[in-house]
Amino acid sequence: MQPKLTAKARCTDKEIGRISKVIVDPLSHEISHVVIQVNHGQAQERKVPIGEIQEVVSEEEVILKCSSDEFEQFPGIDRDRYVTLKEVEIAHLEEHLAVEPGEILVPLPMLERGMPRRTFFANMTHAVGAMIALPIAYPVLKYLMKPMYRTFDNSWFNIGNVQKIKKENIGVQFKFTRGVKEAFMPEEKVTKNVWVVKTTPQVLDKVYGKKEKKFEDSAGKVIWMNKPNVPYVAYSGKCPHLGCGYKWRRVKKYPDGVFLCPCHLSVYDEAGIVLDGPAPRRLDILPMQLTASGDVKIIDVVYKAGVKEEIRLL
Numbered sequence: 502m503q504p505k506l507t508a509k510a511r512c513t514d515k516e517i518g519r520i521s522k523v524i525v526d527p528l529s530h531e532i533s534h535v536v537i538q539v540n541h542g543q544a545q546e547r548k549v550p551i552g553e554i555q556e557v558v559s560e561e562e563v564i565l566k567c568s569s570d571e572f573e574q575f576p577g578i579d580r581d582r583y584v585t586l587k588e589v590e591i592a593h594l595e596e597h598l599a600v601e602p603g604e605i606l607v608p609l610p611m612l613e614r615g616m617p618r619r620t621f622f623a624n625m626t627h628a629v630g631a632m633i634a635l636p637i638a639y640p641v642l643k644y645l646m647k648p649m650y651r652t653f654d655n656s657w658f659n660i661g662n663v664q665k666i667k668k669e670n671i672g673v674q675f676k677f678t679r680g681v682k683e684a685f686m687p688e689e690k691v692t693k694n695v696w697v698v699k700t701t702p703q704v705l706d707k708v709y710g711k712k713e714k715k716f717e718d719s720a721g722k723v724i725w726m727n728k729p730n731v732p733y734v735a736y737s738g739k740c741p742h743l744g745c746g747y748k749w750r751r752v753k754k755y756p757d758g759v760f761l762c763p764c765h766l767s768v769y770d771e772a773g774i775v776l777d778g779p780a781p782r783r784l785d786i787l788p789m790q791l792t793a794s795g796d797v798k799i800i801d802v803v804y805k806a807g808v809k810e811e812i813r814l815l
């Protein structure tokens with residue numbers, strides 16, 4: 502008997518909710534926490550160390566070691582501080598856990614939150630009781646996760662007007678809000694970043710090499726082509742290394758400005774080319790069109806982070 506992602510979670514005295522997510526330590530590749538959605542807590546979720554699971558009763562139920570009062574002391578989860586395995590690639594993690602990707606969360610790098618670089622991920626190593634917990638966690642994960650096969654969303658989003666861009670060859674940030682639905686959870690509104698560069702012909706050549714850039718749907722059918730003569734380029738706001746948000750910055754070495762990712766210091770020029778750091782590929786170019794009035798529309802294409810090739814996920 503093995504539990505599912507939506508397994509009920511019971512404290513020593515009463516049922517308190519259902520497991521909604523699992524958090525994995527990216528360094529040790531071990532499960533550090535389960536996230537429990539509280540029954541009557543206005544969609545409140547609490548993060549519970551894996552060692553607090555006392556028993557997997559059935560596919561539908563796990564029992565925690567704590568009472569419901571003690572459960573209240575576990576912290577909530579700040580969803581913005583995590584990414585899913587659909588968004589980043591952690592080498593061999595899925596093999597190690599013998600699970601399929603689903604609602605597994607990985608903490609965002611600490612530098613994203615202004616922490617020293619050497620503490621990157623360090624405070625997420627909750628291996629408490631891992632040796633004991635893993636035999637429980639394996640079946641939990643194996644059955645919690647469902648593969649998320651769905652077709653890509655090729656909707657166009659209006660992100661703003663090019664009048665906002667006053668100068669060529671610099672990154673200008675645009676934002677838009679969209680609904681995002683993760684497995685088993687209600688749709689949430691999230692605000693996403695896109696960087697747009699108004700390019701000179703030289704930079705445009707660096708971006709496209711005079712060739713159209715094709716974008717495909719999940720069946721491999723071409724859905725859009727960016728033309729190499731449109732002097733605006735839109736980049737996904739996620740760093741292709743591990744998915745952090747990057748910024749346009751002027752730094753001593755690059756006084757005219759570069760895209761700089763604070764997590765592991767990848768640096769990209771205005772054409773999205775990697776100048777420095779561990780990024781495995783250039784910035785991800787989005788399908789983009791301009792309306793007659795200068796509105797910028799994009800498709801919110803998401804590629805897998807951490808790999809050289811563009812592997813579309815969403």
Ligand code: FES
Pocket residue numbers: 740741742743744745762763764765766767778779780
């Ligand atoms: S996420 Fe690592 S350099 Fe950007």
